[in-house]
Amino acid sequence: MSYRAPVKDMLFVMKELADLDSIAALPGFEDGNFDTAQAVLDEAARFCGEVIAPLNVAGDRDPSAWSDGQVRTTPGFKDAFRQFGQGGWQGVVHPSEFGGQNLPKLIATACMEMLNSANLSFALCPLLTDGAIEALLTAGTDEQKARYLPKFIAGEWTGTMNLTEPQAGSDLALVRTRAEPQGDGTYKLFGTKIFITYGEHDMAENIVHLVLARTPDAPEGVKGISLFIVPKFLVNDDGSLGARNDVHCVSIEHKLGIKASPTAVLQFGDHGGAVGYLIGEENHGLEYMFIMMNAARFAVGMQGVGVSERAYQQAVAYAKERVQSRPVDGSAREAVTIIHHPDVRRMLATMRAYTEGARALAYVAAAHSDVAHAHPDEAQRKKHQAVYEYLVPIVKGFSTEIAVDVASIGVQVHGGMGFIEETGAAQYYRDARILPIYEGTTAIQANDLIGRKTVRDGGAAAQLLLAHIDQTIAALAEVDGQPFKSMHRHLSAGSLSLGRSVEFIVARIKSDPNAVFLGSVPYLRLAGIVLCGWQMARAMLVSHARRAEDEPFHTAKIATAQFYAEHILSLAPGLETAIVSANGSEGVLALSEDQF
Amino acid sequence: MSYRAPVKDMLFVMKELADLDSIAALPGFEDGNFDTAQAVLDEAARFCGEVIAPLNVAGDRDPSAWSDGQVRTTPGFKDAFRQFGQGGWQGVVHPSEFGGQNLPKLIATACMEMLNSANLSFALCPLLTDGAIEALLTAGTDEQKARYLPKFIAGEWTGTMNLTEPQAGSDLALVRTRAEPQGDGTYKLFGTKIFITYGEHDMAENIVHLVLARTPDAPEGVKGISLFIVPKFLVNDDGSLGARNDVHCVSIEHKLGIKASPTAVLQFGDHGGAVGYLIGEENHGLEYMFIMMNAARFAVGMQGVGVSERAYQQAVAYAKERVQSRPVDGSAREAVTIIHHPDVRRMLATMRAYTEGARALAYVAAAHSDVAHAHPDEAQRKKHQAVYEYLVPIVKGFSTEIAVDVASIGVQVHGGMGFIEETGAAQYYRDARILPIYEGTTAIQANDLIGRKTVRDGGAAAQLLLAHIDQTIAALAEVDGQPFKSMHRHLSAGSLSLGRSVEFIVARIKSDPNAVFLGSVPYLRLAGIVLCGWQMARAMLVSHARRAEDEPFHTAKIATAQFYAEHILSLAPGLETAIVSANGSEGVLALSEDQF
Known part of the structure; x- marks a missing residue:
């Protein structure tokens, strides 16, 4: 099935949660306003939907092939890449002096998501080129920049x-x-x-x-x-x-x-x-490589969001079409499309809640990066850079872990048909599995989150985010209705769990590093669940205020946020247990190799 | 890598948790004592390890192929199936009058697990034949039985x-x-x-x-x-x-x-x-088909346990061999095998905890089935049948859902190598994905668990199990030490969550069926987590008492049970929230199709 970019949700997140207007007010980003964003996203949606997405299945069935030192890519890829370069898509975020468009990372991130939804395999080529561009911009000589950057940005070299x-x-x-x-x-x-x-x-x-x-x-x-x-x-x-x-x-x-x-x-x-x-x-070299890797890690996080969105769209389409079984509440005597069955709703809502939450957090992170680059005040730049760096391992680790789950649920929605390769759902399940591995496994992201991003500043960046979450919790308390009550309750519990986990990690890292690292991935997952939940909470507050402007969009956002609170955020305290009771788990750490 | 059946853990579970001795005391099961079990398992382990397991990779690379109405199976399968039939493996549980061995389902279940660990694809053929045998035994005429059953049990027909x-x-x-x-x-x-x-x-x-x-x-x-x-x-x-x-x-x-x-x-x-x-x-027909399906559903649950065990063994072998990075605690200046890294421990312990818990619950369920068939007292038969029937959708649904997770973690342990097909971990990830789908999806199991198994008897079977869990909780309170404290705390919380969920479901099924069914799969997962956790708790109590007899085995069991409590059982209250706050989720249920 084809891919339709969720431009409305993307623009909502950019404007309402990531504050595109204030990014566009920064020096150098004068062209990055909402109208530009909308125009760029519409064009990216068209290009990705019409040119790139149709090559996704072909790439799986007729993959790249090696012969005598040469690699032939899937038929159609070469031409699509030519169009990609000519359309200026490699240069969205890069400096205009080398042929780029110099737009905020926030806008580029939405484009990146679309390209990944359309075709993970295709998107990897520009993703790696982006990394090379970043490294040369930071550490290359003027001559190296002049020699390579225009070619990269034109899509002539990779x-x-x-x-x-x-x-x-x-x-x-x-x-x-x-x-x-x-x-x-x-x-x-x-x-x-x-x-x-x-x-x-x-x-x-x-x-x-x-x-x-x-x-x-x-x-x-x-x-x-x-x-x-x-x-x-x-x-x-x-x-x-x-x-x-x-x-x-x-x-x-x-x-x-x-x-x-x-x-x-x-x-x-x-x-x-x-x-x-x-x-x-x-x-x-490692220092420069980290520049590439940080850009690439964020981008792989967007691969997670992208493939989740694609898997969701395919599952929704199937659920609207497949007729099977009567409703459990006896409201019809005939079999209905499966989207009417509660468990199918639960599966679709889970896919959607994770995807929207991960999208929102990633876009917000991109906005922090934009402020960190362009704000005239150094203190502001530093503060936003610290928050961005805290978020990168979460965007990478969490979005990719959930992508595997979301793609797996996508298969499940299709029932037996999901296991048949021709259906297409299985490809996302196979494709997504690399995402928590490459550009640093989830454990490597979690080590980074603990070591460089939490312990080094004594938990300051995390506490800054928790203080912002408190403001959202206070705002939720002002709104009537079960969705907001639920979110208030579970975001409160989740942020307390996250706060206590941060304290535990900072306090114990020296005395018992093994116990702390036993909880490293649960900590990353907890941070992801809470921070994405926070974005869903912010989103539902905006939707509450704007409800009348677009009733179907905003009621769906509120319902999805409530579902996120009750089915996903509610898992946060359990994850805290896994983190802080690590001190009781000498058990599996103390076992000898032979006991495994 | 090869498969080595975990005979020691299997016999431990059979003897200590599933009470094989009392099964062997039932009329007709006189041959089903511990010595027989050990001999049968040893021989099954040899056959599955030497003959069946080596064909697993071959089956993936050179799968069954259709041509002009005929299907050629993977080279080697036909001969292996001949050995399977001649070895009497199709008839372990079936009546001796048709050539079977008439052993308890408990013993057959361990054999079934091994066959599935060795080769899921191969194991499916006897699995379906078992279903046909059950249906004919129940509803076939004497002439039909005489005509088909000996051929099935000899492995000549399928x-x-x-x-x-x-x-x-x-x-x-x-x-x-x-x-x-x-x-x-x-x-x-x-x-x-x-x-x-x-x-x-x-x-x-x-x-x-x-x-x-x-x-x-x-x-x-x-x-x-x-x-x-x-x-x-x-x-x-x-x-x-x-x-x-x-x-x-x-x-x-x-x-x-x-x-x-x-x-x-x-x-x-x-x-x-x-x-x-x-x-x-x-x-x-549906009634008879349910006989086949119930046998097949339990068997597919064992497929979940089997592939989980196999994925675990492969991950452990890789983790003991792969050298990468220095220890986080600075205890060595050189890179070490990755089994020394806390997050790899966490992954292996997660795989193991789920697998051991799911194995124990399935074997205990099989024992209930044996009592239900062979006990001289009808009231006992009925009681055990009710418990068995409550457990079947959990064994099927939970063991197969966790199999997907366990196989996915198995890929992750391998890092980049896990994504390369030659490594083998990816096959388990692909193979396992069908298990929560066929023989009734997890949603179908959850519907069965709610409708026929929870609501119909007003929650009686569930309450009976919860009463047994209370006894285990009381026993845990008597033992000193963090592992037992942790288990006491989390099993207590989990059983309360399960109890409240059962009450909610029974109370609301009529007034708000959609809300109840929105929580159906979370309920199945909660029941699985708590009931498998209960088995881990029983196991750790036995291991505590017997520790001196086999220190490495029992300390590993206690450590794994503690890990289960802190990392898995701790998620139970969050699942309860997803179930009981279903009444607040008119949200996603009320959305129109177009809002997806």
């Missing part, structure tokens, strides 16, 4: 991130790829990189690999890693393509999902060395 | 269940297949059946279809359905095979998982009519 090696996945300290200085400012690289998304393909003239490697005298561990540009084709001074570089794709993986996206094993330097150019300073 | 039609999935009232009486006691059947597991294959000489159909004057709805035997090859009076019957496999499905198991579309009567023989009386 970028990759080369981190993982067979022995080095989550742990980059184990990276072994070597970079030998040639005395002329260039390096030669030797090594093997695995899991390289779009590491080889036929959609662009050139592929520019950003590669982590070690110089000969580098210190051990993560402090001895440098970042290099290794183009597939060397680039002449006039910008034209030169010789083929010594980086070769020796195979691609046979994967559970996102099959159209080639996952390459790249061999560097088997024929004398791959020419590489240092980015920034030696031994600072 | 059985199928033909319920579903394109318009009739969960709702059998919509069945349209016709059965026309021929005046000689036989019928001719015409119609299309879909989703017929092992509806065509090459592993047996004959396939005997049990088919739901309507006679010409039958009433509408489920009260007009009859059950027929339709063999692929007609059977001569001397038992030899006769003419090919008019039932043909026109295609098999292209599925997400369990690919080795052919899912057939069967066409009855395209060439003059398929000869069928009535089972029991006309219009009582």
